[in-house]
Amino acid sequence: MDPLEIARWQFGITTVYHFVMVPLTLGLGPLVAIMQTMWVRTGQERYLRMTKFWGKLYLINFIVGVATGLVQEFQFGMAWSEYSRFVGDVFGAPLAMEGLLAFFFESTFLGLWIFGWSRLPKKLHLATLWVAVAGSIASAFFIIVANSWMQHPVGVELVDGRPVLTDIWAVLTNNTALTAYSHTLFGALAVGAAFLVGISWYQLWQRRRDGIDTTDARGRVIVGAREDIPGRDRIDHGVWLRSLRIGAVVAILGFGGVAITGDAQAKLMFEQQPLKMAAAEGACHDGTSFSVLSIGNLGSGNCDDVVAIIEIPGILSFLAHGDFDTEIKGVNTLIPEYRALYGTNLSDDPLYGERAGQEINYLPIMEVTYWGFRLMIGFGILAAGAAVLALWLTRKGTVPRSKPVMWAAVASIAAPFAANIAGWVFTEMGRQPFVVAPNPTPGGVDGVFMFTAAAVSPGVTGEEIIFSLAAFALVYGAILVVELRLLVRYVRGGVASAMPELGNPDDAPEKPDDVLAFAY
């Protein structure tokens, strides 16, 4: 059995799954750190509660990102040994830097934060969280540097058929990496922010439904309290309203950042991976128009089966070059260029098994690139719109009593996740058939590219990868169910789920210094 397709599915599934947890970690981390900073600066109880509650959800999610991240690092060697041999001189370095300069900080200081509540002085304790968050933000940088080198290899020369690193600075400051990194960070912030908005909305709605908060004749909130429900006092209202507002503002800012960086990224991509962008457009022929809706058989592999029925002239040129009349090369122009530059067939090295000598299809799967690109943008706009709406609807201090609107707010948590996933699927699938895309810009070195079909481990059988794929899919699926159920349980519990002393004031330690902060 040919391991290639199975190994690709495995990489795709495990990576997309990992990148459901990771943007939440990246986005929520700084928000929790800001909340704790506010608490340390103002001493207001609501910020402490926000820190504890969102911190708890952060940890429930964080651990799954950590656990599935291990698989990411191991599977390059396990399933993609030829890839690892080809790129090792360059690609391993950012991974090792990620461990040494990011993961160690993140994991060690997060441990200090979780267990250090009563053990460290207030400000030092706050600092441990900031260091942990900085660690996770740094880890994103290094892994995106590695990924961007696969999109746009720089800083190397070709020695004996393999790229050899000559300039680490060029790799770390790869323009592809800098735009992708900022794009990813803003996207992650949008995820964390939407999480705050959806969950806070639910809590405010719950307070209204239980008759705790009411409104006056002009619709302004009258905050109440109920002593028989743990944590549902007057401060509780402030916890959720403030979380919601922070979330909505950050979501809007995040979307603005995503749009600006995405534009920069697209301009680079037209230059660096023209065929990816042409496929994202379903653009067969040279032109200037952006397709709003194309029909026809996108998946046929034959570009001329695709017909754009709604298109806006000039916009594609604007996306690529910032003007409205530069012709952008279509698929039918680019494929012959690629065939001339990078060959028509895979090398017939016996290492590639039955794939040896196979013809290369340079066209990415257009239905994935076309729709991936549009879903990314669409869900991004949806998330930003939801945030604007949330700010407007809560201007009088609470949420409407409507249950469907509450559910819509909760459901909108999914939009930025979906945008993130669509974006990554687009950019990774759009890179095919290359695992390391050639660099056609003036800085590029001839011969530094690799076909995915040549990258898979020659010594590993398809059956082994089926086994691991099935095992990971099963375990990941089960863990996702558990994570979601835990998140729901803690969300429904409100702040008291993270601060049991709110439910039972007698439990509160008399001398906090004597009792350790335990997490488990």
Add this chain to the structure above:
Amino acid sequence: MDFLPTLWFVAIAALWIGYLLLEGFDLGVGMLLLTSTRDDRQRRLILNTIGPVWDGNEVWLITAGAATFAAFPLWYASLFSTLYIPLTLTLLGLIFRAVAIEYRGKGSTDRWRRMWDRALGIGSFVAAFGVGAMLALTTTGLPIDANGDRVGGPFAWLTPYAVLGGLAVVGFCLVHASAFLGLKTLGAVRSRARRFLSTWGPVALLPLVGWVLVVQVQSGDVITWALVGLAVFAVLFGVLSARRGREGRAFLGLAAFLILGAASIFAAVYPVVLPSTIDGAFDLTISSASSGDYTLGVMAVVTAIGLPLVLLYQGWTYWVFRQRLGVQHLPEAHAVEPAVLR
């Protein structure tokens, strides 16, 4: 002499030793949780001894793997692809272990806790065994061809050496964890850990001693045998200290034993990083498997900055959480209830 590849061989040996030294007690604690007690407060106590540190310790594994990728890509590619099945199981073990540590206390039913205790115990066992098997096999050899790819099917790696290495790390983790618990806890947990260490310590360490000797017989020289001699001295010191109730010395003796024993192994196999059992010509060595000097130099600078910092702040973490813990320190476990009208 290949200066940079040699330096990196030493660095990777150090990362693996660091991993075994620190995760050794985490994984051992996970396994002991499965067997040692049914009392939930004691179990929580045991788990909380590694609470603040286990995740930071696991990064030593990530860094060891990534550093191998960066410095010796051909070693990384051959070793990891050849051990496809055992590493898949190791990863699953580590996933279960990590999630179990975090999630165990987040439910309040017995069934929930039992489930995660099992995941934690079995996951820790499988991970320790897998890492041990991998390290033993990279010192004793795997059936790889000229390109470094496995010959002989998915289970070609399954040899007595794999089992020996697996048991060696499992045994060491158990012993190391009981020394750690003796050092970190009070009351029943502490006395049980001390008893376990005195009774089972010598037996549990035998496979590790076996692995050390196998490698020495295969390729030892005067220096590596001298390291073995020191390791024997360290382990005797550790075990005797444990019997006398000197917990700090017992822990130090065991740690020194691991460092010296592992050092004797790495020193003996040098400069081969992965021998081929098919043909000595296919052996991967520090020079044939390494990255170029530029990459190794860059990474050496990064490591020279990063690693001392890691030692510093991880050391500080152990200092912050240096107190012994007893069940009396544990707050009550609480159930999470919906904050709504009922």
